[in-house]
Amino acid sequence: MPELPEMETYRIMLSERIAGKLITGAAVTRDKTINMEPDAFISDVVGRTVWFVERRGKHLLLHLDDGRRLVIHLMLGGSLYYGDEEDRPDRTVQVELSFGSHKLFGIGLRLGYVHLLSAKEAVERFKELGPEPLDPRLTAASFRKLFQGKRGVLKSALVDQQTIAGIGNCYSDEICFTASIRPNTRIPSLRDEEWERLFRATQSVLRDATAAGGYMESPTFLGDTLTGGYNERCRVYDRGGQPCLQCGTAIEQSEVASKKMFYCPSCQPEQ
Structure with missing residues (x-):
């Protein structure tokens, strides 16, 4: 299961590739991976811009320009891949987000998820998490x-x-x-x-x-x-x-x- 270093690596790499970019398309092949009806999910995320990418514990948060967040938790067996159709992963993709000619593929999310949450819902989701081990305030x-x-x-x-x-x-x-x-x-x-x-x-x-x-x-x-x-x-x-x-x-x-x-x-x- 991805831990802090893996998710921080994703944060850094995806920040370089999708921060500031418009989500031009989306697809969902497993309804349980998301937290709403697929049509509503796609309608809500397409046309939004990813302002920045944050990590909290083992989660990634894509901050959207309407104040909501896409919260990604990969759990056991999940991974992310950013590429075009030519190098599309040869594995089951549960969720994909398009950024023009490139896509962010959510792979192997049998237990993982991609949830669209309001800012308040995201705060509630993480309120029980302990502090970050690399927080400079931690002594x-x-x-x-x-x-x-x-x-x-x-x-x-x-x-x-x-x-x-x-x-x-x-x-x-x-x-x-x-x-x-x-x-x-x-x-x-x-x-x-x-x-x-x-x-x-x-x-x-x-x-x-x-x-x-x-x-x-x-x-x-x-x-x-x-x-x-x-x-x-x-x-x-x-x-x-x-x-x-x-x-x-x-x-x-x-x-x-x-x-x-x-x-x-x-x-x-x-x-």
Whole structure:
């Protein structure tokens, strides 16, 4: 599932391509992907201009010139592609938005969605989301406070979007590895220096992953060489049984709260 770095990569790339452009056409092939009747959706978005593209957690928001937002959540298996009919994706497209000769294709949105919301509805939709982990106002102290009172394991809290927005399975494990903390460590047992390491690791991993285009390797447009660049740089995620890049110990894979967990038993000793 796309996480903060993947969605931020989409935001940057789509901002360069569709911000300020008129939506000249639209098509919907799966009614459940949108939040209104297809004819009404198409009528409402065609003729609108995309003012700018925003990201909130794992969501993209296309701000339209009438004040409404197209809210995109890709969920599991979803992706976006910007191109023309000649390089149309060879996958099922649920929603497409035309910008002249080019289109933004919403692909594999079996669980994902593209919802047209008013500004008020968008605020309501996101009111339960936790803060952005890269918000410059977030300090080590305020980061730690987000987890105050939680007694479960660290990974479950990191992927809880109401605690902090944008982190999922991949980056929770990468963050924990960078901080030398096992993902299934119980939150009350974390010491002061571990909270400091965890905050710094969250910042560095998410920034590095975004700069490298995230870990999902589906290109955003023809000739895209950035998207997916972080995949080969993952230290533990999806590397079960492979040697740790830091110490050579085999990466272990297990489960915590029904989620896959990858860690190095040597670099991340059990507490």
